[in-house]
Amino acid sequence: MRTTCPYCGVGCQVEPEVQGGRVVRVLAPDIPPNHGALCVKGRFGLDFPFSGKRLLYPMVRESRDAPFRRATWEEALDFAAEKLLEVLRRKGPEAIAVFPSAKTTNEEVYLAQKLARALLGTHNVDHCSRLCHSSSTAALSRSLGGASMTNPIEDIWKTDLFLVVGSNTTETHPVIAAMIKKRVRQGARMIVVDPRYTGMAEAATLWLRVRPGTDLFLLNAMARYVLEAGLWDRAYVEARTEGFAEWRASLEEYTLERAEAVTGVEREKIALAARLYATTERAGAYWAMGVTQHTKGTATAQALVNLALLTGKVGKEGAGLNPLRGQNNVQGAGDMGALPDVYPGYLKVADEAARKRFEALWGVPLNPKPGLRMTEVFAAIPEVEAIYLIGEDPVTSEPYQDHLKAKLSALPFLLVQDILENETTPFAHVILPAASFLEKEGTFTNTDRRVQRVRKLLDPPGEARPDWWITQELGKRLARALDRPWREYPGPEAIWEEVRQAIPELMGGISYARLEAEGVRWPCPFEDHPGEAVLFRERFNTPSGRARFFPAPYTPPAEPPSEEYPFTLSTGRVLFHWHGGTLSRNSRLKEAYPELKVEVNPKDAERLGLQDGEPIYVVSRRGRIRARAWVTERTPEGVVYAPFHFAEVPANRLTLDALDPVSRIPEYKVSAVRLEKVD
Amino acid sequence: MRLRVDGKEVEVQEGALLLQVAPVPTLCHHPHTETKGLCRLCLVEVNGRLHPACATLAQEGMEVKTETEALRRLRKTLLEWLALTTDLSQAPELLSLMERYGAEPARWPEVAGRKEREALKDNPFFLRDYAKCVNCRRCVDACGDGIMGVYALTLEDRGLLAHPTTPLGRPLPETPCVFCGNCVQVCPTGALRPLTLEVA
Numbered sequence: 001m002r003t004t005c006p007y008c009g010v011g012c013q014v015e016p017e018v019q020g021g022r023v024v025r026v027l028a029p030d031i032p033p034n035h036g037a038l039c040v041k042g043r044f045g046l047d048f049p050f051s052g053k054r055l056l057y058p059m060v061r062e063s064r065d066a067p068f069r070r071a072t073w074e075e076a077l078d079f080a081a082e083k084l085l086e087v088l089r090r091k092g093p094e095a096i097a098v099f100p101s102a103k104t105t106n107e108e109v110y111l112a113q114k115l116a117r118a119l120l121g122t123h124n125v126d127h128c129s130r131l132c133h134s135s136s137t138a139a140l141s142r143s144l145g146g147a148s149m150t151n152p153i154e155d156i157w158k159t160d161l162f163l164v165v166g167s168n169t170t171e172t173h174p175v176i177a178a179m180i181k182k183r184v185r186q187g188a189r190m191i192v193v194d195p196r197y198t199g200m201a202e203a204a205t206l207w208l209r210v211r212p213g214t215d216l217f218l219l220n221a222m223a224r225y226v227l228e229a230g231l232w233d234r235a236y237v238e239a240r241t242e243g244f245a246e247w248r249a250s251l252e253e254y255t256l257e258r259a260e261a262v263t264g265v266e267r268e269k270i271a272l273a274a275r276l277y278a279t280t281e282r283a284g285a286y287w288a289m290g291v292t293q294h295t296k297g298t299a300t301a302q303a304l305v306n307l308a309l310l311t312g313k314v315g316k317e318g319a320g321l322n323p324l325r326g327q328n329n330v331q332g333a334g335d336m337g338a339l340p341d342v343y344p345g346y347l348k349v350a351d352e353a354a355r356k357r358f359e360a361l362w363g364v365p366l367n368p369k370p371g372l373r374m375t376e377v378f379a380a381i382p383e384v385e386a387i388y389l390i391g392e393d394p395v396t397s398e399p400y401q402d403h404l405k406a407k408l409s410a411l412p413f414l415l416v417q418d419i420l421e422n423e424t425t426p427f428a429h430v431i432l433p434a435a436s437f438l439e440k441e442g443t444f445t446n447t448d449r450r451v452q453r454v455r456k457l458l459d460p461p462g463e464a465r466p467d468w469w470i471t472q473e474l475g476k477r478l479a480r481a482l483d484r485p486w487r488e489y490p491g492p493e494a495i496w497e498e499v500r501q502a503i504p505e506l507m508g509g510i511s512y513a514r515l516e517a518e519g520v521r522w523p524c525p526f527e528d529h530p531g532e533a534v535l536f537r538e539r540f541n542t543p544s545g546r547a548r549f550f551p552a553p554y555t556p557p558a559e560p561p562s563e564e565y566p567f568t569l570s571t572g573r574v575l576f577h578w579h580g581g582t583l584s585r586n587s588r589l590k591e592a593y594p595e596l597k598v599e600v601n602p603k604d605a606e607r608l609g610l611q612d613g614e615p616i617y618v619v620s621r622r623g624r625i626r627a628r629a630w631v632t633e634r635t636p637e638g639v640v641y642a643p644f645h646f647a648e649v650p651a652n653r654l655t656l657d658a659l660d661p662v663s664r665i666p667e668y669k670v671s672a673v674r675l676e677k678v679d
Numbered sequence: 680m681r682l683r684v685d686g687k688e689v690e691v692q693e694g695a696l697l698l699q700v701a702p703v704p705t706l707c708h709h710p711h712t713e714t715k716g717l718c719r720l721c722l723v724e725v726n727g728r729l730h731p732a733c734a735t736l737a738q739e740g741m742e743v744k745t746e747t748e749a750l751r752r753l754r755k756t757l758l759e760w761l762a763l764t765t766d767l768s769q770a771p772e773l774l775s776l777m778e779r780y781g782a783e784p785a786r787w788p789e790v791a792g793r794k795e796r797e798a799l800k801d802n803p804f805f806l807r808d809y810a811k812c813v814n815c816r817r818c819v820d821a822c823g824d825g826i827m828g829v830y831a832l833t834l835e836d837r838g839l840l841a842h843p844t845t846p847l848g849r850p851l852p853e854t855p856c857v858f859c860g861n862c863v864q865v866c867p868t869g870a871l872r873p874l875t876l877e878v879a
Binding site: 043174182591 | 873
């Protein structure tokens, strides 16, 4: 039976064959977006639902020092509701946060944020995209009025130039990378901006090896050069944008000379890249965490937006601004309102008309004040007293791990709902076992806005239940005690019908019946609408209909290397693993990549007397981890690269919690470290 | 555009392959790997000459024959030769074609084939069991130009000795292989198959 892969945002369609409690084979049907192709994770990594670490029964404990005891669903849900109500009564809605998950379905996210807003009265709602693309979202929203890929994945076949910035696409979105690489073999060109020699750099026409955290300077210098050389699209800028003059003035200092000094890339190469991008009609920009996970993440995404607007690349086929979303349903989680400042459909919490729409739909008065973002919620502990955490493992994924652990230890009530035991479950007071993607119905929305079905192939093990069921049961209890309305849904399709009703301009035309054959892209306002492929063809989604330039000033990374910590640590992922490793390291994938390897440039290795494969310590101001050195040219001199999948040696023990001022995303990509030999 | 297939008039779009209108068996052809024209099972007679249907564009006024006695005999022989050299036990489509064309491999003398080759297990995900390989090349193309652009598989030697392998015969983990398994998906004979199918 056909369903949607639970790993990255490409949203590959998969047909897992399950026999005798195992996934024996995964094939892919010949439909979009993947047309039969898969990567190692979708092909061989779908067996985590059979892991021995599955949470099988609800568990409860009165205090963090007490041992967990098995409970009935009734008991566990009553206990959780009571705790939440107690905090609500004593400290008010601002002391509670609900974190839906970008790994659960649209229906489940919708229900969880509805529970937070309509029952608990809090907008402290957020999800893990805070840590991945919140800076892209901030820049795209304020400039274009929308925060998704502007172009569909199929547009890759119409693109003549790819500008790929800070995306290790071959390892993080392998199926999209394969398409881009094939298009390059057909004759398209590709410019890759990355400090590391990734698979994309290998396939590039032009690779700009920037120093970590300086891509913003490079992008501003490209824009300045395009202006100076007269290569910009004057007609487009005049007809479709605003704020140009002010932004233009902000580019004064970004000369090619200074760019070379700051980024380490020869000025001729920067000029060539700018010229190619500006003069190729169908040029598409693609980016990911290398752009976003910085204290200047929003500014860097903004610089990409500015460059695309300057050269008239938005609203056209084969071009556009395309942030590659990481989690399977990170687009959907945002669409469904798992963000502190917007309702479903990105309608602003602070906007009265939006509030009235949801008050009418849900039949309750709503809080007019936007909530806290995820990173702010953790910082606000113990002022925030209760967190309802769904499908997330912040102990592995948040920066500066020791600090976060201390915060969680001081949190009076943590409710964890998940499928597998992870690093965060030991901090819980109540654990509710959830169903995996193989065990429930619903929809995920992929990186190019395609809503696709998730289908039930199996019954959940033990007493595990789908997330929507759990949230609904918890909601029932809260509603009863608070005397507020709470609709009961017979299943995910009924929840989806409410979503269609809530945001008809985006989802109105997308019914489950339509999704039988293949996914449908939003916006899709009515049933015979095909779903929009390219956004902003005519107008942008801003009040004026024009896109807005914003100055994006360069600032150096928060923690530069020093004598004591001479290396720059960059974190990220590897092909075989997934985020905190909870899924991939409980699957067959663990055999292919069993332990942490830290990339070290051969010149640095020689200087330090390190051999390939030798155990080393990586030490930052915040902690140390032990890893194996992988001596490789992939990483530049002075930079070490560590994947963060390995909970027992967590790279995020080393990262700092300096945040982007706009989006509050942490600077995962730059922290100062030193390497020590293990004796 | 109009042409005749086995005496019947058919209409097709410009750029269509004969395979799209001619009901013939095929083995190597695959739309995503772009493999074509290798196995010769899809040969058809066009205006008296033989053409592979998977690699021939339909043209106005063509007279196409798909099942002449000569073509049937050719397919029967091709299938028999495949069966002589390889283990087709996990290639259901080929087995049913053999039945359809009345293939009798036993009418040929024995040939040194690849049936005795041991399956290679050099990675945690899938087997390369070349005793079952018919050299259709789909895996090589899926890995290379067709889909991935990774080039961890290649075809070595010629004629009966031809076989897919890795560059210099190295174990897959020592090649650029990314274990996407797209080669496994397009393999029509079970020569490449997930290890999970092996354990009871």
